[in-house]
Amino acid sequence: MTGRFNLAELTRPDLKGLVPYDPHIVPGVIKLDANENPFDFPRKVKEYICAGLQSELFTRYPDPLARDLLAGLSDYNGVSSNCIMAGNGSDEIILNLMLAFGTGREVVIASPTFSMYRIHAQVAGAGWREVPRRDNFEPDIPALLDAAANPGVSMIFICSPNNPTGNATSREEIRKLLENTRALVVLDEAYLEFGGESAVPLLSSYPNLIILKTFSKAFGLAGLRVGYLLARPDVVGELLRIKQPYNLNAFSQFAAGAVLKHRDLLRDQVEAIKAGRDKLFRIMAGLEGVEVFPTDANFILFRTPVEAEKIFKGLLREGVLIRNVSCPGLEKCMRVTVGTEEENGKFLEKLKAVLNVY
Ligand SMILES: *Cc1c(COP(=O)(O)O)cnc(C)c1O
Secondary structure, three states: OOOOOOHHHHOOHHHOOOOOOOOOOOOOOEEOOOOOOOOOOOHHHHHHHHHOOOOHHHHOOOOOOOHHHHHHHHHHHOOOHHHEEEEOHHHHHHHHHHHHHHOOOEEEEEEOOOOHHHHHHHHHOOEEEEEEOOOOOOOOHHHHHHHHOOOOEEEEEEEOOOOOOOOOOOHHHHHHHHHOOOOEEEEEOOOHHHOOOOOHHHOOOOOOEEEEEEOOOOOOOHHHOOEEEEOOHHHHHHHHHHOOOOOOOHHHHHHHHHHHHOHHHHHHHHHHHHHHHHHHHHHHHOOOOOEEOOOOOOEEEEEOOOOHHHHHHHHHHOOEEOEEOOOOOOOOEEEEEOOOHHHHHHHHHHHHHHHHHO
């Protein structure tokens, strides 16, 4: 041996500050922290999936291109299969985007937003620049274009409806970005089934548009990790070169296809979530000291006069888990996922009790 093993010397210095994503797992609470679908997975779809579990699904490697699933997605989104790539959740696709286009370059992020864009940029060795949204949380298009004018910038990340602020960005605003930059524009539509205007119709006109979608929110499959991307075939081709061949397992491919086949059942759940959201919003807006922000998603951003961590902990003691999203620009803000009617009622009852203490 020429030297002593020292792990710290071998660790990438640019990853030293990276803190792992904290999923906040707390058993036995009302879980309104992760924007999941709160309803039971439809029994009919579960039975269809179980009945279709053939032996080859277990013994053979999955289709690297997930062709059966892509056929369903092509029909659902109205784009051809060669414009789609499926992934192990959109999280994996974000990492693949960073590996394909970000490493050694820079990405621009409309903040505050989903933390995984920054985390995966760092993991892939891409630089990142956060461009603050305006006071109403709309992305600042001129400032984004300005930041992206730097020749080292390869991608602009925008989430619509945005997590955690809830607001959606219009197709026309997205068009302004697409027309005035040479960078790829990655539009994350994870919550689009709950509101806002999809940019899918722009795909045929703009070769630099990439849209991310997921089965984790409206479609109730967060546990099976299925996301996908829509883009021009040449962009998809670049990603296919770097993705792991068997990134999406056979069971998840099959289950996601089954969900698409039965999407009318999921649509009923989405409608119930939207009605629950609007009711929860109205009641929260009437609570003294609570400021609620308009939302197009399945969650509500709100602010109280008290430090967010105190409200968060107070609610947790009462058995309700939400998310503390306070940060510069979102001082004293929290995010609550719309649950079932009963869960929303519990949350409101406990929120009132906690606010009473302060
Ligand atoms: C939840 C969420 C996703 C979904 O991630 P998956 O990996 O598909 O579960 C993607 N983008 C945003 C903004 C989200 O909030």
